[in-house]
Amino acid sequence: MQGSAGKDVITTLIVAAVLVWALPLMVGTYTLTVLAIYAMLGLSLGLIWGFGGILCFGQAAFFGLGAYTYAIAAINTGESTLPMILAVMVPGVFAALLGAMMFYGRLGDVYLGVITLVVTLILFKFINSTAGPQYTIGNARLGGYNGIPGFPTLNVPGRTDLSIWGDGLYYFCAAALLLVYFGVTWLLRSPFGRVAVGIRENETRMSLIGYDVRIRKTVMFATGAAIAGLAGALFANWGAIVTPGLFSLSQSAEIIIWCIVGGLGTRFGPLLGAAGLGYLKFLLGQQSMINNTMLMGLILVLFVLFLPRGVVPAAMSVWRASVGRPRRAGRAGAVRRNRRKDRVDG
Amino acid sequence: MDLTIVIVIEMLYAVASLALISVGLAVVFGMMKVINLAHGEFMMMGGYATIVAVNLGINVFVAMLIIAPLVVGLIGLVVERLVIRHLYGRLVDTMLATWGLSLFFIGLATIIFGNTTTGISTPISGLAIGNYQINGYNLFIVVVSVLLMIGLYLVLGRTRLGLIARGTMQRPDMASGLGYSPERIYMATFFCGSALSGLAGAILAPLVGLVPTSGGAYIAKAFITVIAGGPSLIAGLVSSASVFGVIDRIFTFAMSPVIGEVALLIAAVVLLRLLPQGITARFFRGRM
Amino acid sequence: MAEPVLETQHLTMRFGGVVAVDNVTFTLRRGELRCLIGPNGAGKSTFFKCLTGLLTPSEGHVLMQGEETTGWAPHRVAALGVGIKTQVPNVMDGLSVQENIWLAARRFLPSTQADAKTREVIERLALGQIARTALGRLAHGERQQVELGFVAASDPWLVLLDEPAAGMTAGEVARMSEVIHELNRTAAVVIVEHDMQFIRSIASRVTVFHQGAILIEDDVETVMSDPHVRNIYLGKKA
Numbered sequence: 001m002q003g004s005a006g007k008d009v010i011t012t013l014i015v016a017a018v019l020v021w022a023l024p025l026m027v028g029t030y031t032l033t034v035l036a037i038y039a040m041l042g043l044s045l046g047l048i049w050g051f052g053g054i055l056c057f058g059q060a061a062f063f064g065l066g067a068y069t070y071a072i073a074a075i076n077t078g079e080s081t082l083p084m085i086l087a088v089m090v091p092g093v094f095a096a097l098l099g100a101m102m103f104y105g106r107l108g109d110v111y112l113g114v115i116t117l118v119v120t121l122i123l124f125k126f127i128n129s130t131a132g133p134q135y136t137i138g139n140a141r142l143g144g145y146n147g148i149p150g151f152p153t154l155n156v157p158g159r160t161d162l163s164i165w166g167d168g169l170y171y172f173c174a175a176a177l178l179l180v181y182f183g184v185t186w187l188l189r190s191p192f193g194r195v196a197v198g199i200r201e202n203e204t205r206m207s208l209i210g211y212d213v214r215i216r217k218t219v220m221f222a223t224g225a226a227i228a229g230l231a232g233a234l235f236a237n238w239g240a241i242v243t244p245g246l247f248s249l250s251q252s253a254e255i256i257i258w259c260i261v262g263g264l265g266t267r268f269g270p271l272l273g274a275a276g277l278g279y280l281k282f283l284l285g286q287q288s289m290i291n292n293t294m295l296m297g298l299i300l301v302l303f304v305l306f307l308p309r310g311v312v313p314a315a316m317s318v319w320r321a322s323v324g325r326p327r328r329a330g331r332a333g334a335v336r337r338n339r340r341k342d343r344v345d346g
Numbered sequence: 347m348d349l350t351i352v353i354v355i356e357m358l359y360a361v362a363s364l365a366l367i368s369v370g371l372a373v374v375f376g377m378m379k380v381i382n383l384a385h386g387e388f389m390m391m392g393g394y395a396t397i398v399a400v401n402l403g404i405n406v407f408v409a410m411l412i413i414a415p416l417v418v419g420l421i422g423l424v425v426e427r428l429v430i431r432h433l434y435g436r437l438v439d440t441m442l443a444t445w446g447l448s449l450f451f452i453g454l455a456t457i458i459f460g461n462t463t464t465g466i467s468t469p470i471s472g473l474a475i476g477n478y479q480i481n482g483y484n485l486f487i488v489v490v491s492v493l494l495m496i497g498l499y500l501v502l503g504r505t506r507l508g509l510i511a512r513g514t515m516q517r518p519d520m521a522s523g524l525g526y527s528p529e530r531i532y533m534a535t536f537f538c539g540s541a542l543s544g545l546a547g548a549i550l551a552p553l554v555g556l557v558p559t560s561g562g563a564y565i566a567k568a569f570i571t572v573i574a575g576g577p578s579l580i581a582g583l584v585s586s587a588s589v590f591g592v593i594d595r596i597f598t599f600a601m602s603p604v605i606g607e608v609a610l611l612i613a614a615v616v617l618l619r620l621l622p623q624g625i626t627a628r629f630f631r632g633r634m
Numbered sequence: 635m636a637e638p639v640l641e642t643q644h645l646t647m648r649f650g651g652v653v654a655v656d657n658v659t660f661t662l663r664r665g666e667l668r669c670l671i672g673p674n675g676a677g678k679s680t681f682f683k684c685l686t687g688l689l690t691p692s693e694g695h696v697l698m699q700g701e702e703t704t705g706w707a708p709h710r711v712a713a714l715g716v717g718i719k720t721q722v723p724n725v726m727d728g729l730s731v732q733e734n735i736w737l738a739a740r741r742f743l744p745s746t747q748a749d750a751k752t753r754e755v756i757e758r759l760a761l762g763q764i765a766r767t768a769l770g771r772l773a774h775g776e777r778q779q780v781e782l783g784f785v786a787a788s789d790p791w792l793v794l795l796d797e798p799a800a801g802m803t804a805g806e807v808a809r810m811s812e813v814i815h816e817l818n819r820t821a822a823v824v825i826v827e828h829d830m831q832f833i834r835s836i837a838s839r840v841t842v843f844h845q846g847a848i849l850i851e852d853d854v855e856t857v858m859s860d861p862h863v864r865n866i867y868l869g870k871k872a
Contacts (some may be wrong), residue, residue, distance in 0.1 A: 102619070107619070109437075110437060110573070118569075118570060119615065122612060125604055194733070194737065197726075198726050198734075201727060204688075207708045207709040208686065208718045209712055210741045211741060212710075293449050294450050297445075297446045297447060297451070300445065304446065305429065
């Protein structure tokens with residue numbers, strides 16, 4: 001198992017390096033940067049929903065919180081290192097508190113959906129209404145629906161004169177995505193991750209075995225939120241402005257669509273769904289024939305009806321069936337095999 | 347004294363409008379255990395149906411009270427046949443699919459009506475109470491909501507149709523046991539629920555500038571009102587609309603409308619945390 | 635007499651106006667193997683749920699090795715070293731037998747020892763053939779076995795089993811009672827059961843529940859020949 005994990009790391013590294021190098025030959029790095037950020041955001045929901053079994057309709061809340069935290073902190077500190085750290089911490093802590101409230105109250109799935117959705121809406125409404133000059137944090141004006149422009153973007157730690165932008169930002173985001181991907185992989189292979197999958201499968205049984213489900217779900221939820229926060233901070237850097245739209249319901253819907261289309265219960269599915277649909281949105285943005293919102297909605301309906309497992313798991317089972325050579329089972333532990341499992345609906 | 351009357355009317359209006367925007371969702375959820383996240387867009391379409399009809403020269407009350415519910419009810423019927431009926435018993439999947447539908451309808455409305463604000467003028471003029479001017483249309487909304495609740499109560503409590511409906515709510519298998527096709531009951535329910543959403547959207551349309559994304563303003567409120575209401579359809583609706591409506595008004599008076607809405611949402615989160623019995627205890631334990 | 639490992643004192647559970655468990659005082663001593671029987675609705679399953687923390691009793695106390703556990707969440711009860719099997723097979727359907735049992739073993743052991751423990755339990759329960767099969771694809775009896783595997787993997791000192799033999803074939807039942815006796819060598823065991831055949835094969839002391847209270851407590855043969863018990867419970871069979 002150790003050996004195969006090492007081999008997986010090397011394979012992933014090689015594939016990732018080739019992609020990072022080859023993709024800019026076809027698509028501009030400006031677009032690729034945001035696709036990498038979306039992929040990270042998709043992965044964050046894929047982790048807590050697909051592996052943790054936590055139905056979160058408000059992943060955009062953590063994304064927006066990360067972006068705003070970065071912007072506000074960057075204006076106040078004039079550099080980017082501390083703001084990046086805060087952008088991960090603040091959503092993580094916020095989610096830990098929110099999660100503790102929900103999970104210790106043993107709220108069911110529908111309630112998680114309602115509460116996460118409502119919390120997103122609260123943030124959206126609040127930020128949207130902060131146009132007045134009285135809403136400032138330190139030197140940063142929240143700016144209401146206009147958002148916050150003009151904050152310092154990413155720089156080399158300790159060197160505010162060396163900023164990371166353009167192609168540099170692309171490589172930075174790609175590297176961050178890769179790190180997060182490895183982090184998630186490691187987490188899922190650790191006992192914590194395997195127990196989390198057990199909780200997704202059967203919460204009652206796991207507590208009868210003696211696991212404290214509530215704290216574990218809270219930690220899982222906070223981890224996903226922290227990743228979303230990182231994605232938000234990177235997004236702020238990419239766009240050089242943060243707006244309340246980051247907290248919007250349509251942003252949350254988009255993240256969910258990425259996960260459904262890509263396939264829950266896999267690491268690669270949400271990542272692919274995010275990057276793929278993000279690119280589609282970019283292409284659609286260049287024409288006015290087809291309405292993007294309508295198409296996204298249609299895609300979600302069709303996938304729920306006809307391919308609820310998502311593309312990646314479906315493609316993998318087709319691959320297995322056509323190759324006809326079953327993988328040696330049990331090779332890489334619990335999580336890997338779960339890719340075949342249908343999506344979580346309980 | 348005049349101020350008290352104004353405040354009471356404002357409170358009543360807040361409660362009534364919450365009940366109004368939630369009733370369609372409540373019927374569909376109570377009867378079918380389907381959460382229709384496209385509910386807000388059904389309301390938005392009710393609003394557009396009214397505006398189109400009025401622009402065609404139809405009397406505004408006919409447009410609001412008859413045409414809009416019919417149009418949206420029919421749209422709901424199509425949605426039920428094409429999408430919802432394949433997903434019965436899969437609560438999360440219906441939520442996701444109807445969320446997709448909500449985006450679809452937003453896009454569709456944008457294509458047809460454009461991304462600009464449209465509206466019609468309020469058909470009832472204001473009236474004065476002492477030194478205060480109040481919106482006469484708000485009173486109309488209160489009256490409509492009260493009539494709607496009474497009507498719903500009579501239909502559910504006094505008619506054979508209502509009896510079948512209540513039976514289906516308690517035991518979905520009972521209806522088929524008595525020889526009623528559950529499929530047709532669900533179809534009819536979804537039609538009624540959609541029509542009520544359309545009606546609500548139509549009635550509220552003169553008060554708001556309508557844009558394709560207008561539905562988003564309603565869905566969360568309707569959603570929490572219904573969920574917090576608990577298993578009993580009418581009593582739940584009225585009670586949670588009262589709680590949330592009053593909270594909303596108090597904070598709106600004391601601070602600002604935005605704070606009022608935020609307070610409403612926070613109250614909902616707290617309420618759900620403290621009283622998760624309502625629906626969960628009855629229907630969602632363990633599985634969804 | 636050995637010291638008590640599980641006690642209830644005046645345990646009462648009401649649902650609305652219905653008293654499901656009525657003032658039950660019960661003692662289980664170290665090394666004991668006890669069956670709880672009774673007709674449907676006698677309150678034995680509710681009693682069981684009060685023990686495991688799935689329900690919080692309305693009144694009274696539950697003590698495990700002298701420690702008050704009344705109203706504890708199930709995971710805290712389990713963490714004391716109590717192995718629990720619920721009535722309906724309650725397993726992780728998407729995971730394999732091996733993974734299921736590993737999760738139970740890992741609760742009390744570090745990873746490497748958990749791997750060894752998992753292998754040991756799988757061998758002990760003769761689940762080697764299906765070790766890599768997902769639970770969702772297994773037959774009912776096999777799933778019950780896996781649940782027993784959870785219990786075995788956690789090295790408990792107290793085992794609580796709710797209808798372990800329900801829906802199993804005769805061969806599986808025989809195997810089950812063997813495993814239970816094996817568990818009983820290191821743990822006190824409580825079994826809630828319907829199946830008289832199975833209870834005879836276990837041949838333990840029996841507590842009979844009737845209308846939420848304990849009717850009689852004695853060994854199998856005495857209980858079965860008690861006219862009152864035959865009347866309320868075994869009437870048709872005897």
